[in-house]
Amino acid sequence: MTRVALRGIRSHLGRFLLSVLAVLLGVAFVAGTFSLRTMMSSTFSELVETSTVGDAYVRGAEQIAAAASADMAAVRTGVPLDLVEEVAAVDGIGTALPEITGPIVLVGADGTAVAAGNGPPSFALALHPEEPSTELVAGRAPTGLGEVALETATLEASGLAVGDSAQVVLGGELTPVDVVGEVSFGAPVAGATIVFLDPVTATEVFAPEGLVTSIAVYAEGDLDEEAVVERLRAALGPTLDGLDAEVATGEAVRDETRAQVEQILGFVSTFLLVFAAIALFVGAFIIANTFQMTVRQRQREFAMLRAIGASPAQVFTSILVQALVVGMLGSALGVGAGVGLVAGLREVFARMGMELSGQIPLDGFTVLVSVLIGTVVSVAAAAVPARRAALTPPVEAMRDDVAAHDRGSVIRAVVGGLLLAGGVAAVAVATLGELDEPGMLLGAGAAGVVIGTLLLAPTVVPAALRVLAAPAVLALRPLGGLARGNVTRNPRRTASTAGALMIGMALVGAAAVLATSTQASTRAIVENESTADLLLQSATMAVPAEAAREVGEVDGVGAADLLEVATVTVDGDARTAIGVEAGIFTRALDITVVEGALESLADGEVAVQRGTAEDEGWAVGDELEVRGAAGTLSLTVGAIIDSRAIGVPLVLAQEQYGELVPAGQSVIDSVFITLATGAEVEEVRAAITEVITPYVVVTVLDNEEFADQIADQVDQILVILYALLGLSIVIAVLGIVNTLALSIAERTREIGLLRAVGLGRFQLATVVTIESVLTAVFGTLLGVGIGVGLAATLPTVYADEGLTTLVVPWSQLGVVLGLAVVVGVLAAVWPAVRAARLDVLDAVSYE
Amino acid sequence: MRALVDTSGEGQIASARGLVKTYGKGEAAVRALDGVDVDFARGELTAIMGPSGSGKSTLMHCMAGLDTPTAGTVMVDGEDVGRMSQRRLTRLRRTRLGFVFQAFNLIPTLTAEENITLPLDIARGTLDRAWFDTVVDAVGLRDRLDHRPTELSGGQQQRVACARALVSRPAVVFADEPTGNLDSRSSGEVLGFLRRSVDELGQSVVMVTHDPTAASYAHRVLFLADGRLVGELEQPTTETVLDALRDLGAGREAADHDASLARPSGHAAPGTAGARHAAGPVPR
Numbered sequence A: 001m002t003r004v005a006l007r008g009i010r011s012h013l014g015r016f017l018l019s020v021l022a023v024l025l026g027v028a029f030v031a032g033t034f035s036l037r038t039m040m041s042s043t044f045s046e047l048v049e050t051s052t053v054g055d056a057y058v059r060g061a062e063q064i065a066a067a068a069s070a071d072m073a074a075v076r077t078g079v080p081l082d083l084v085e086e087v088a089a090v091d092g093i094g095t096a097l098p099e100i101t102g103p104i105v106l107v108g109a110d111g112t113a114v115a116a117g118n119g120p121p122s123f124a125l126a127l128h129p130e131e132p133s134t135e136l137v138a139g140r141a142p143t144g145l146g147e148v149a150l151e152t153a154t155l156e157a158s159g160l161a162v163g164d165s166a167q168v169v170l171g172g173e174l175t176p177v178d179v180v181g182e183v184s185f186g187a188p189v190a191g192a193t194i195v196f197l198d199p200v201t202a203t204e205v206f207a208p209e210g211l212v213t214s215i216a217v218y219a220e221g222d223l224d225e226e227a228v229v230e231r232l233r234a235a236l237g238p239t240l241d242g243l244d245a246e247v248a249t250g251e252a253v254r255d256e257t258r259a260q261v262e263q264i265l266g267f268v269s270t271f272l273l274v275f276a277a278i279a280l281f282v283g284a285f286i287i288a289n290t291f292q293m294t295v296r297q298r299q300r301e302f303a304m305l306r307a308i309g310a311s312p313a314q315v316f317t318s319i320l321v322q323a324l325v326v327g328m329l330g331s332a333l334g335v336g337a338g339v340g341l342v343a344g345l346r347e348v349f350a351r352m353g354m355e356l357s358g359q360i361p362l363d364g365f366t367v368l369v370s371v372l373i374g375t376v377v378s379v380a381a382a383a384v385p386a387r388r389a390a391l392t393p394p395v396e397a398m399r400d401d402v403a404a405h406d407r408g409s410v411i412r413a414v415v416g417g418l419l420l421a422g423g424v425a426a427v428a429v430a431t432l433g434e435l436d437e438p439g440m441l442l443g444a445g446a447a448g449v450v451i452g453t454l455l456l457a458p459t460v461v462p463a464a465l466r467v468l469a470a471p472a473v474l475a476l477r478p479l480g481g482l483a484r485g486n487v488t489r490n491p492r493r494t495a496s497t498a499g500a501l502m503i504g505m506a507l508v509g510a511a512a513v514l515a516t517s518t519q520a521s522t523r524a525i526v527e528n529e530s531t532a533d534l535l536l537q538s539a540t541m542a543v544p545a546e547a548a549r550e551v552g553e554v555d556g557v558g559a560a561d562l563l564e565v566a567t568v569t570v571d572g573d574a575r576t577a578i579g580v581e582a583g584i585f586t587r588a589l590d591i592t593v594v595e596g597a598l599e600s601l602a603d604g605e606v607a608v609q610r611g612t613a614e615d616e617g618w619a620v621g622d623e624l625e626v627r628g629a630a631g632t633l634s635l636t637v638g639a640i641i642d643s644r645a646i647g648v649p650l651v652l653a654q655e656q657y658g659e660l661v662p663a664g665q666s667v668i669d670s671v672f673i674t675l676a677t678g679a680e681v682e683e684v685r686a687a688i689t690e691v692i693t694p695y696v697v698v699t700v701l702d703n704e705e706f707a708d709q710i711a712d713q714v715d716q717i718l719v720i721l722y723a724l725l726g727l728s729i730v731i732a733v734l735g736i737v738n739t740l741a742l743s744i745a746e747r748t749r750e751i752g753l754l755r756a757v758g759l760g761r762f763q764l765a766t767v768v769t770i771e772s773v774l775t776a777v778f779g780t781l782l783g784v785g786i787g788v789g790l791a792a793t794l795p796t797v798y799a800d801e802g803l804t805t806l807v808v809p810w811s812q813l814g815v816v817l818g819l820a821v822v823v824g825v826l827a828a829v830w831p832a833v834r835a836a837r838l839d840v841l842d843a844v845s846y847e
Numbered sequence B: 001m002r003a004l005v006d007t008s009g010e011g012q013i014a015s016a017r018g019l020v021k022t023y024g025k026g027e028a029a030v031r032a033l034d035g036v037d038v039d040f041a042r043g044e045l046t047a048i049m050g051p052s053g054s055g056k057s058t059l060m061h062c063m064a065g066l067d068t069p070t071a072g073t074v075m076v077d078g079e080d081v082g083r084m085s086q087r088r089l090t091r092l093r094r095t096r097l098g099f100v101f102q103a104f105n106l107i108p109t110l111t112a113e114e115n116i117t118l119p120l121d122i123a124r125g126t127l128d129r130a131w132f133d134t135v136v137d138a139v140g141l142r143d144r145l146d147h148r149p150t151e152l153s154g155g156q157q158q159r160v161a162c163a164r165a166l167v168s169r170p171a172v173v174f175a176d177e178p179t180g181n182l183d184s185r186s187s188g189e190v191l192g193f194l195r196r197s198v199d200e201l202g203q204s205v206v207m208v209t210h211d212p213t214a215a216s217y218a219h220r221v222l223f224l225a226d227g228r229l230v231g232e233l234e235q236p237t238t239e240t241v242l243d244a245l246r247d248l249g250a251g252r253e254a255a256d257h258d259a260s261l262a263r264p265s266g267h268a269a270p271g272t273a274g275a276r277h278a279a280g281p282v283p284r
Helices: A004-012 A013-051 A083-089 A153-160 A199-204 A227-245 A250-297 A299-307 A314-353 A364-391 A396-398 A408-430 A440-473 A479-488 A493-530 A545-552 A597-605 A612-617 A654-660 A681-695 A703-746 A749-758 A760-798 A810-837 A839-842 B056-063 B087-097 B111-123 B129-139 B154-167 B184-199 B238-262 B275-279
Strands: A056-060 A063-064 A091-100 A103-109 A123-127 A135-139 A147-151 A165-170 A175-186 A193-197 A214-219 A244-251 A534-540 A557-570 A573-580 A592-596 A606-609 A623-627 A630-640 A648-652 A667-675 A700-702 B012-023 B030-043 B044-049 B073-075 B097-100 B173-177 B204-209 B218-227 B228-236
Touching: A004 A314, A013 A250, A013 A314, A013 A364, A013 A703, A013 B173, A056 A227, A056 A250, A063 A534, A083 A091, A083 A214, A083 A227, A083 A314, A091 A123, A091 A227, A103 A193, A123 A244, A135 A700, A147 A153, A153 A175, A153 A193, A165 A534, A165 B111, A175 A193, A175 A545, A199 A573, A199 B129, A227 A408, A244 A667, A250 A299, A250 A314, A250 A364, A250 A493, A250 A703, A250 B097, A299 A314, A299 A364, A314 A364, A408 A440, A408 A493, A440 A479, A440 A493, A440 A760, A479 A760, A493 A703, A493 A760, A534 A545, A534 A681, A534 A703, A545 A557, A545 A667, A545 A681, A557 A654, A573 A654, A592 A597, A597 A606, A597 A630, A606 A612, A612 A630, A612 A667, A623 A654, A630 A654, A648 A654, A648 B173, A667 A681, A681 A700, A700 A703, A703 A749, A703 A760, A703 A810, A749 A760, A749 A839, A749 B087, A760 A810, B012 B056, B030 B056, B030 B073, B030 B184, B044 B056, B044 B184, B056 B173, B056 B204, B097 B154, B111 B129, B111 B154, B129 B154, B129 B184, B154 B173, B154 B184, B173 B184, B184 B204, B218 B275
Parallel strands: A123 A193, A147 A175, A573 A648, A606 A630, B044 B204, B044 B218, B097 B173, B173 B204
Antiparallel strands: A056 A214, A056 A244, A091 A214, A103 A123, A103 A165, A135 A175, A147 A193, A165 A175, A534 A667, A534 A700, A557 A573, A557 A623, A557 A667, A592 A630, A606 A648, A623 A630, B012 B030, B012 B073, B218 B228
């Protein structure tokens, strides 16, 4: 029987080709994601390995646990620089070097910031000549404020050369510097922009209070790391405890860093794997459809096998063997394609200045998981048609025109209907009810709606397609009618072909609604809450303090209010806090006060966001213990606010903020500018632009542009989502091609007959095209309908999260529908040409 | 007996001259039609008979423009079918020809009525209601028009196919073993209708069959053997057809012998009248 199965594949390779391709694409996505992750992770490990080479590190005790903090890095108190001497003096210690680092903006040869934005970080490091991890490749080490050395990749990306003059934004000030050297870590730095300063300058800028994040300790001779830690503890124990500092081995620090990297990469690859799973799920539809059709075509063959003594189990197995071959072949090719995909991506990253580690890793795990997933999906998808083939009685199968028996259709429709109804009910409850966690119910409801629709689709196909086909039937007689007959004669097949497209389109519809609603909500927030005339922001997310100060002095600027951000702890939990001038709420921000008064900020009280206050049970008058890197304060809640422009839990007045957060660690998120009375916006704006131009990364925006900028960011995310969904849509289109090709093969004689009674080739191709477009439009309508319907509930459910306005982008959805028509036409090309090329006589006498 | 080849061209609806059809190449080449000259009369039901492999289906396929002849000319209703492009052939099939196949004649997704009017729909022609009613009444399917093919019996399906073949008033209807899959009663209905379509509606029908009873419904029966026309019979009855077939079996060796003598270097050039065939063992 296995031989029969394998021969069957060989002689009908074409039938399985698209199934193989579907598996290939899905598996390529999976394998690509895994090996991209491995490549990224080995790049970062290498970087950690070569840059963190100390035998031990003295650092502040963990103040906020890594897991609790939103950005995942542990927040630690600083250690005093004076400790360096004491550490170095301990017996067996060779050198102790403070790690002094902070943000910097390097202006490249083309006058723009090097690697500014949301990508890899840009930072400055103190270059200690004794540091073993760095190597001076060219030139010399920097001395003094006017000199820097650049990391090799940074030097290349900046377009500068050793000996050139350049500018940096350092400590909030624009500083002219000379590039005096090139420094290498001996490993790719994954696109980070790294500028080296001499330790004195770095200390002045980044550690004015004499606090550094950590001190790297290098042993004298061959002392192992544990021993170094032991000695330091023994010698400096009480001092360290007094400073709330700790000593960790180099390996422990490297492990922590690696764990952080893995965690971030884990999020990224989980995100990608979700899309890979969608692609594979869609691919499973194609496989199921292919086997359903080939099984139907070969029913007589199975009947013959049964007649000569094959058992149902053997027939079943022989079909699964075919699925196995399809799955393994597709998976094997898919793994190859995945590696190709990553190689392409690496090339793209390299072009963008993000050098990644050497070879593309393809470990056994990746291969195993990818092949396993592809194969299991194939076999599972083929199981239902295989079972059907095995259970069909031989006599029935021998008959000429085998009617498709849908015994399960009623049960399926009932289950589908129940799921759909349940799903809608769950969504309704989540939308209307006063649930604490509507998210879970909403998700379950959405799943119910999607699965219910998939199950119910075959039942609605005849009616739905009759409506959809009506224009074609009227306009193109008799072609439209023929096409309608073809798509409705096997509702289940049409439904599952369209279902594959439906899934991708549902996500597209939902993403479109969500994106447009987010943009509209943001715009509403900006318009409602921001009363400032202009706003300063930075591409590096940190406006240089000097730029902010200079802008404040521009003629016509009435007030320039800083909005500074830092992480603090409140009663032990990490919270993002902003520090503002109390007056900002009368000048630039008009936010809703739920309780208390914002004027209390001026008296040293604190304002909290309503959501946080509700979660924590804080009320006006409560005392909070707020702790920052620079100190601890006990503050009274003076106001509860409800603001989406200020999305952070804690608002502090500048005085208290300054006591909690060391100047070196504070970030100016944005500057709100209010014009002096009588000043002309355009004139002031021109003056401000002149002041900030040298800072390269700073831009001045009005409210409209600010909203546009956020809208652009949303659009960028949408483009990425669409690109990722694109694959599943491509696979769904392959599914349409597949179904058309196989159903044309199935009705060869019918086509011969039509041609014999005078149907032209072009007319035949038109029939096939109408079928394709009908299927594509049906799937798209279902999908977009579901996606839009579900996404429309989100603003109600997540209004508190800032999603206040529901906007359905009808024109965008119209484009999607138009696209479905185009997709339908494209999918029809190959099957239509094949059908038109059939020889009339061959077709008529086709067995 | 009337001459097989009517040189006047008056009474014929379709004709072939020196028709040769070869399948395959070189050693494996099979000569399915070996120089056939034939005329099909207007307003007659002509049956083509012959043993399996005699070339009767190939002859019909070539006449109907479904297959391209290797050599020779085919004229249907005054047009040279052999030289037509695919596009013109499609148009010819649409407007001038009707087809009835052995099986699988109907589009399963269309009702009987839609199947009948399909050629007109495809050709965007206007339906002559009176003619449609005439045809439908003739096949006796008035009460079955809304049914799908799967809801019709085999005989009913073939009658729908016949009605479809006639609805566009074609110059000639080609029927390829129209009763091959039917029981004798259904066969009788279909054949009776085909004969009536000629006698009462003035159609011309060419039918391939291997069933002597079916052939007996024809005005004239042509006999083919080994790709050549070997005889004919007018006003046949089942008995005379059977006799003719028996004689044909006996006479085949003689005919082969005759052919090999008359063909020193391949076959005679196309177009030369094959009057020799008329000398075949045609029983009177």
